[in-house]
Amino acid sequence: MxxxxxxxxxxxxxxxxxxxxxxxxxxxxxxxxxxxxxxxxxxxxxxxxxxxxxxxxxxxxxxxxxxxxxxxxxxHFRDKQEILEELVARAFDEMSERSRVAVEAHGEGTIEGIRAMGHAYVQFAVDETAMFRLMFGQNPALKKAADVVARGQSCFANVINQVALYCQREGIQANAPEIAVDLWTFVHGAASLLIDEDYEKVAPGLDVQRLIENVTPRLLRVDEHREA
Amino acid sequence: MxxxxxxxxxxxxxxxxxxxxxxxxxxxxxxxxxxxxxxxxxxxxxxxxxxxxxxxxxxxxxxxxxxxxxxxxxxHFRDKQEILEELVARAFDEMSERSRVAVEAHGEGTIEGIRAMGHAYVQFAVDETAMFRLMFGQNPALKKAADVVARGQSCFANVINQVALYCQREGIQANAPEIAVDLWTFVHGAASLLIDEDYEKVAPGLDVQRLIENVTPRLLRVDEHREA
DNA sequence: CTCCTAAGTAAGCGTCACTAACATATGTTA
DNA sequence: TAACATATGTTAGTGACGCTTACTTAGGAG
CATH class of the missing domain: 1.10.10 (Arc Repressor Mutant, subunit A)
Known part of the structure; x- marks a missing residue:
C-alpha cells in the first residue's frame, strides 16, 4: 500500500x-x-x-x-531535523558501499574502476534522488552534523585513493587530490543537472553514461605527464 | 534597515x-x-x-x-509559487546579461571568452546564491513555468554559440552542443559544490577560479581534432 | 452623481512544528 | 512481590503558515 x-x-x-x-x-x-x-x-x-x-x-x-x-x-529526536540527519548519514554509507562495489568489479586503480565510480555516483543520484538532494542540498544545519561530515569525507577519500593508485600504476606524475576534485565536480554536475531535469530543457535525450565515458579520460589527464 | x-x-x-x-x-x-x-x-x-x-x-x-x-x-499572484516564478525569470535574465558582458570583454569565440562565461556562471552562483538555487533547485512546478524554461534555453544557446564560433575560428572539427554540455556540466558542478560548501569538507581553500582555468581547455578539446 | 470594478481588509479554516502536563508501561531494587 | 524510577507514550494547546470567503474602499467611466 x-x-x-x-x-x-x-x-x-x-x-x-x-x-x-x-x-x-x-x-x-x-x-x-x-x-x-x-x-x-x-x-x-x-x-x-x-x-x-x-x-x-x-x-x-x-x-x-x-x-x-x-x-x-x-x-527520540530533538526535532524534525534530527530524523533527516539520521537518514543522510545512512545514505552516505550506501553511496560508499556502491562505490566500493563498482571499483571492485572493474579493478582497483584502473581507469575503468574510476569510471565505474562515476557511474555509480550518477546512478545513486538517479535511484535515490531524494536522498541525493538531501545529502548535497542547501540545508546547512543538516550538512554540518558531525557524522554527516565524516561520512562525506570518507566517500571522497575513496576517490582520491583510486586516482592515486591509477597514477602510480600508469606512471603518471600528477596531483591525485586535484584530479579527484575535477572528477567529482564533473560527475556531481552531471548528476545534478540530470535529476533536476535541466538537461531535458536544453539537450533532450542526452546520454549521461556516454558523457562520463568521454570526459573521464580527459580529466584523468591520459596522454599527459607520462613517464614510463 | x-x-x-x-x-x-x-x-x-x-x-x-x-x-x-x-x-x-x-x-x-x-x-x-x-x-x-x-x-x-x-x-x-x-x-x-x-x-x-x-x-x-x-x-x-x-x-x-x-x-x-x-x-x-x-x-496579484495565483499563489506563493507564482511570485517565485517571477523572481527566477528575472534571475535568468541577469545571468544572460552577465554572460554576454563576460564574452564581450574577452572576445567572441575565443577560449578566454568561454572561460569568462564559466567564471561568470560561478560568480553568479556566489553573488546570488539564493537565486541560483531557485533557478536550478528541485522545485518542479517552478522550473516548468513557460518563461523560466525559455530563458534557460536562451542562456544555454549562448554557450553553444560561443563554442561553435571557437571551433570555427580554430579549425576544430567537433560537435559544439556536445562540448557545451561538457562545459556546462563541469561549471555547474563547481558552482553547486562551492555554494553548498561541499568542497570545504574535503578540499578546504580550493581555488575554483583556477579549477575552471585548468579544466576548460581539456573540455574544449584543445590539441585534438585540429585540422588547420 | 452613480455605478462598476480593482484592490485592499478582517476573519477564519486546516495544517504544521513544537511544548507542557499527564498517563502508562517496564525494569530494578528491596 | 511491592514500590519506585525511568522511558515512552497521549492530550491539549500555542503561534505561524498558506489560502479562502465575505466585506470595504478607492478611483474611473458613463
Whole structure:
C-alpha cells in the first residue's frame, strides 16, 4: 500500500486494523508503547521523503504512518531535523558501499574502476534522488552534523585513493587530490543537472553514461605527464 | 534597515511611520490602496529570499515588509509559487546579461571568452546564491513555468554559440552542443559544490577560479581534432 | 452623481512544528 | 512481590503558515 493512500485513509478516520498493520507491522500491536518507534519513524520518514521529496515531508505524516501521535517523536529526536540527519548519514554509507562495489568489479586503480565510480555516483543520484538532494542540498544545519561530515569525507577519500593508485600504476606524475576534485565536480554536475531535469530543457535525450565515458579520460589527464 | 529587524518590530507591534517608510517607500503612503503592490511584493520577496534563503521565505513576511495584510498578494499572484516564478525569470535574465558582458570583454569565440562565461556562471552562483538555487533547485512546478524554461534555453544557446564560433575560428572539427554540455556540466558542478560548501569538507581553500582555468581547455578539446 | 470594478481588509479554516502536563508501561531494587 | 524510577507514550494547546470567503474602499467611466 502506498503511503499517500494510507495517509488519506487516516485523515478520513478509516484506520482499520488491516490497513494499519499493512503500513506498519509494529511488534507491539495496539499497545500503549510502540516498541521500536525510533526505527519505525526513520523508516516512515525515508518512505515519505522518497515518495514526495524532502521539501514536502512533514513529521506529522511520519507519525501517522507509524501510528503514533505527533508528540511522540520528540522522545527520540530533538526535532524534525534530527530524523533527516539520521537518514543522510545512512545514505552516505550506501553511496560508499556502491562505490566500493563498482571499483571492485572493474579493478582497483584502473581507469575503468574510476569510471565505474562515476557511474555509480550518477546512478545513486538517479535511484535515490531524494536522498541525493538531501545529502548535497542547501540545508546547512543538516550538512554540518558531525557524522554527516565524516561520512562525506570518507566517500571522497575513496576517490582520491583510486586516482592515486591509477597514477602510480600508469606512471603518471600528477596531483591525485586535484584530479579527484575535477572528477567529482564533473560527475556531481552531471548528476545534478540530470535529476533536476535541466538537461531535458536544453539537450533532450542526452546520454549521461556516454558523457562520463568521454570526459573521464580527459580529466584523468591520459596522454599527459607520462613517464614510463 | 535589515528586513529581519524590521519584521521583528512589526511582530512586536512597533510600526512607526519611520520604520515603515524605511522598509517600503510606498508611493501611496497610508492609503487604503498600495499603488504598486505587485512590484513591492516582488522586491520584498527578493530581499527575503536573499537574506534567508528560499526555504525560509514566507509570503506572510513579504506582506509585512510591504505593509499589507496576508490576503493582499492573492489579488496579484495565483499563489506563493507564482511570485517565485517571477523572481527566477528575472534571475535568468541577469545571468544572460552577465554572460554576454563576460564574452564581450574577452572576445567572441575565443577560449578566454568561454572561460569568462564559466567564471561568470560561478560568480553568479556566489553573488546570488539564493537565486541560483531557485533557478536550478528541485522545485518542479517552478522550473516548468513557460518563461523560466525559455530563458534557460536562451542562456544555454549562448554557450553553444560561443563554442561553435571557437571551433570555427580554430579549425576544430567537433560537435559544439556536445562540448557545451561538457562545459556546462563541469561549471555547474563547481558552482553547486562551492555554494553548498561541499568542497570545504574535503578540499578546504580550493581555488575554483583556477579549477575552471585548468579544466576548460581539456573540455574544449584543445590539441585534438585540429585540422588547420 | 452613480455605478462598476480593482484592490485592499478582517476573519477564519486546516495544517504544521513544537511544548507542557499527564498517563502508562517496564525494569530494578528491596 | 511491592514500590519506585525511568522511558515512552497521549492530550491539549500555542503561534505561524498558506489560502479562502465575505466585506470595504478607492478611483474611473458613463
Amino acid at each position: 502506498n503511503a499517500a493512500d494510507f495517509l488519506k485513509s487516516v485523515k478520513r478516520g478509516i484506520t482499520t486494523a488491516m490497513t494499519k498493520a499493512t503500513a506498519e507491522p509494529a511488534p507491539n500491536k495496539g499497545a500503549y508503547h510502540h516498541g521500536e518507534l525510533r526505527e519505525a519513524l526513520v523508516r516512515a520518514t525515508r518512505q515519505l521523503v522518497v515518495e514526495r521529496g524532502a521539501e514536502n515531508f512533514t513529521l506529522a505524516d511520519a507519525c501517522r504512518l507509524a501510528g503514533v501521535t505527533t508528540a511522540a517523536p520528540y522522545r | 535589515n528586513a529581519a529587524d524590521f519584521l521583528k518590530s512589526v511582530k512586536r507591534g512597533i510600526t512607526t511611520a519611520m520604520t515603515k517608510a524605511t522598509a517600503e517607500p510606498a508611493p501611496n503612503k497610508g492609503a487604503y490602496h498600495h499603488g504598486e503592490l505587485r512590484e513591492a511584493l516582488v522586491r520584498a520577496t527578493r530581499q527575503l529570499v536573499v537574506e534567508r534563503g528560499a526555504e525560509n521565505f514566507t509570503l506572510a513576511d513579504a506582506c509585512r515588509l510591504a505593509g499589507v495584510t496576508t490576503a493582499a498578494p492573492y489579488r
